[in-house]
Amino acid sequence: MVRKKKLQEYEERIKQASVVLGEVSEDTTTPRNIRRAAKNSLEVLQTTEYTPAVRASNAISIMDEILQDPNMPPYTRVKLWNVMSILEAIKD
DSSP, X not given: OHHHHHHHXXXXXXXXXXXXXXXXXXXXXXXXHHHHHHHHHHHHHHOTTSOHHHHHHHHHHHHHHHTTOTTSOHHHHHHHHHHHHHHHTOOO
């Protein structure tokens, strides 16, 4: 029972993160490479073959790389940090 509840909570977190990543990937004021990374993170989160924790971890590593980009608009960086903090709570 507890496990199922956790899984629902994790899926909810993944949904929240996906919404924000979707916004970033469609924001035309954000450089293309950053939008692409957001889209890749989104795809990784939606792959159901891995556990929620693995999906979250893979998405975080994609975002972590792109966060170093000096061309990233500050508001986009804040959005990605928020997504990462949502996803970091997901554990196996």
